[in-house]
Amino acid sequence: MNTDIQEIISKTGTExxxxxxxxxxxxxxxxxxxxTAMRDIAKAFDISxxxxxxxxTFYSFIDVSRLGRNVIRICKxxxxxxxxxxxxxxxxxxxxxxxxxxxTPDQKFTFLQTNCIGWCHQSPAMIINDKVYTELTxxxxxxALEEWE
Amino acid sequence: xxxxxxNDIEKYKKRVHLMFSELDIKAALREINALAPExxxxxxxxxxxxxxxxxxxxxxxxxEMVSEAEGTExxxxxxxDEGEPGTFKDREILQKQAAKxxxxxxxxxxxxxxxxGFIYLRGEYSYMRKxxxxxxxxxxKLLNDFKIDFSIELRMGSGAYVCGEETSLLESLxxxxxxxxxxxxxxVTEGFMGKPTVVNNVETLVYAVYxxxxxxxxxxxxxxxxSRGAKVFCVSGDTPVPGIYELxxxxxxxxxxxxxxxxxxxxxxxxGVSGYCVPRKNFxxxxxxxxxVPTGGSMMLFNSSRSMYNVLHDYLEFFSEESCGQCTPCRIxxxxxxxxxxxxxRGTKHSSxxxxxxxxxxxxxxxxxxxxxxxxxxPFISTTDYFKEEIIY
Numbered sequence: 112m113n114t115d116i117q118e119i120i121s122k123t124g125t126e127x128x129x130x131x132x133x134x135x136x137x138x139x140x141x142x143x144x145x146x147t148a149m150r151d152i153a154k155a156f157d158i159s160x161x162x163x164x165x166x167x168t169f170y171s172f173i174d175v176s177r178l179g180r181n182v183i184r185i186c187k188x189x190x191x192x193x194x195x196x197x198x199x200x201x202x203x204x205x206x207x208x209x210x211x212x213x214x215t216p217d218q219k220f221t222f223l224q225t226n227c228i229g230w231c232h233q234s235p236a237m238i239i240n241d242k243v244y245t246e247l248t249x250x251x252x253x254x255a256l257e258e259w260e
Numbered sequence: 261x262x263x264x265x266x267n268d269i270e271k272y273k274k275r276v277h278l279m280f281s282e283l284d285i286k287a288a289l290r291e292i293n294a295l296a297p298e299x300x301x302x303x304x305x306x307x308x309x310x311x312x313x314x315x316x317x318x319x320x321x322x323x324e325m326v327s328e329a330e331g332t333e334x335x336x337x338x339x340x341d342e343g344e345p346g347t348f349k350d351r352e353i354l355q356k357q358a359a360k361x362x363x364x365x366x367x368x369x370x371x372x373x374x375x376x377g378f379i380y381l382r383g384e385y386s387y388m389r390k391x392x393x394x395x396x397x398x399x400x401k402l403l404n405d406f407k408i409d410f411s412i413e414l415r416m417g418s419g420a421y422v423c424g425e426e427t428s429l430l431e432s433l434x435x436x437x438x439x440x441x442x443x444x445x446x447x448v449t450e451g452f453m454g455k456p457t458v459v460n461n462v463e464t465l466v467y468a469v470y471x472x473x474x475x476x477x478x479x480x481x482x483x484x485x486x487s488r489g490a491k492v493f494c495v496s497g498d499t500p501v502p503g504i505y506e507l508x509x510x511x512x513x514x515x516x517x518x519x520x521x522x523x524x525x526x527x528x529x530x531x532g533v534s535g536y537c538v539p540r541k542n543f544x545x546x547x548x549x550x551x552x553v554p555t556g557g558s559m560m561l562f563n564s565s566r567s568m569y570n571v572l573h574d575y576l577e578f579f580s581e582e583s584c585g586q587c588t589p590c591r592i593x594x595x596x597x598x599x600x601x602x603x604x605x606r607g608t609k610h611s612s613x614x615x616x617x618x619x620x621x622x623x624x625x626x627x628x629x630x631x632x633x634x635x636x637x638x639p640f641i642s643t644t645d646y647f648k649e650e651i652i653y
Contacts, residue, residue, distance in 0.1 A: 126435075127434065127435045127436075128433060128434045128435045128453070129435065130435030130436075131415070131416075131418065131432065131433075131435055132415065132416070134418070135383075135416055135418060138418075165437060166435065166436060166437055169420060169437040169438060169439075169584070170383075170417075170418035170419050170420050170438070171418070171419035171420065172383045172418040172419035173418050173419075187577075188345045188533075188574065188578055189345055189346070189497075189529075189533065189560060189571060189574045189575070189578075190345070190346060190496040190497055190560060192570075192574055193497060193498070193562075193566065225384075225419065226343075226345070226421060226578055226581060226582060227343065227344070227345035227346070227347075227421075227578075228384040229342055229343075229347065229348040229351050229382070229384055229385065230348060231345065231346050231347075231348055231494065231496035231497075231502070231558075231560070232348060232494065232495065232496045232502035232503045232504070233502070234496065238384065238387075241386040241387045241389075242387060243387055
């Protein structure tokens with residue numbers, strides 16, 4: 112079993128209601144849940160790998176395919192839409208030379224859309240990993256990208 | 261920000277400052293700890309406080325049901341899975357007044373006899389996890405000082421709107437897909453791990469603290485008969501003063517638009533995407549509250565530059581993506597409504613097809629398993645009622 116997962120589980124235990132926290136911890140370290148990770152988790156929790164996969168794929172912040180080191184999630188919902196999220200998307204796409212849903216070839220960024228992130232009064236907004244960026248302009252969005260390695 | 265507008269809002273007779281006011285937490289905890297459980301519940305029932313998450317179930321009644329439920333293992337869950345578009349108050353409350361929320365959970369635990377509580381915070385708010393954990397830890401020390409046997413654990417969501425629905429939330433908390441349960445049984449008898457559970461919104465818990473400490477009189481004086489007290493509103497969209505404002509419930513939408521609008525407001529979406537679209541002609545006859553149009557806080561204003569087709573399209577995309585997919589009316593219905601308005605717009609379907617779509621929406625409101633699918637008809641019917649031309653042409 113992967114040492115990361117062993118270490119996480121040693122802290123959380125394997126009660127069924129700990130499944131999500133375990134997955135979330137793996138995500139915060141690796142950005143995605145690999146097939147091996149899911150199998151390891153299933154074994155530790157004594158449930159089927161399909162069950163783990165079923166839970167994982169329910170949640171939009173738990174990815175089961177490889178993402179870049181940093182994940183950009185730009186809000187696409189109504190208030191951010193009204194305030195010009197499309198301009199921000201265009202600027203980021205142009206800067207990173209990828210489209211929404213894609214990862215840069217150097218694995219530095221994955222660029223995704225997400226539903227309302229709760230910053231409607233300071234829209235448009237996006238999250239990079241856990242960090243929130245609000246009242247974006249195309250220029251501010253590009254500066255934000257430069258913070259990340 | 262428009263300073264003149266802000267000034268008007270501050271002077272408005274129904275402007276309230278309770279939620280973010282300062283409170284001596286230790287003294288408050290001492291006071292709450294000395295109260296009899298029955299008294300807490302009676303106070304809450306008398307106050308008329310209703311849940312601030314949107315559904316508006318009487319809070320005191322909920323606590324009473326859990327206190328009367330059989331068994332000794334009971335739970336408190338603070339619902340901080342604030343996913344309704346246009347809502348961002350719980351984030352602000354937890355950021356600025358987390359201790360009041362923890363106090364509310366403790367009061368609830370005392371009233372119903374629970375020893376364990378959870379805060380379920382949406383994944384989108386992970387940035388505040390560290391601070392909130394530290395606050396919980398500090399609060400645990402305080403509980404320990406008073407020898408109160410109650411602990412609170414922070415759990416995170418992972419990006420699923422439907423988990424704001426209480427039974428979906430409980431499923432998620434138990435480590436499963438966040439799919440809504442059949443009701444009954446309700447969480448008050450069979451909640452977390454099948455045990456009686458109170459699920460309360462963040463804001464509700466803080467108002468409960470206010471009522472318990474200050475008594476019911478001042479709370480009852482605010483609002484209207486069906487909508488007692490105040491509420492934290494989240495104002496966004498076409499407004500010169502977007503932000504968070506605490507106001508008495510029961511105000512007229514026309515007053516609201518006078519305060520927050522940009523003099524060109526053509527519609528307000530009250531209650532987020534699962535709420536209702538109110539057009540300008542109805543502003544003066546619409547009450548914001550349970551006797552009129554209820555809201556969990558979301559107030560989105562649209563001015564005449566906006567296409568209501570685009571607005572409705574955005575909502576339907578949202579619902580199609582966030583529908584959990586377990587029940588057919590919602591899974592298929594959301595997709596068909598979205599596809600349907602696109603076809604009407606393109607002209608590949610006759611405009612009368614909108615009537616078929618409205619029938620689908622009505623079916624969804626009856627046949628869907630949870631609040632998500634049931635509420636799609638609210639924005640769909642109201643928007644197509646008042647802005648039919650914009651949807652078709």
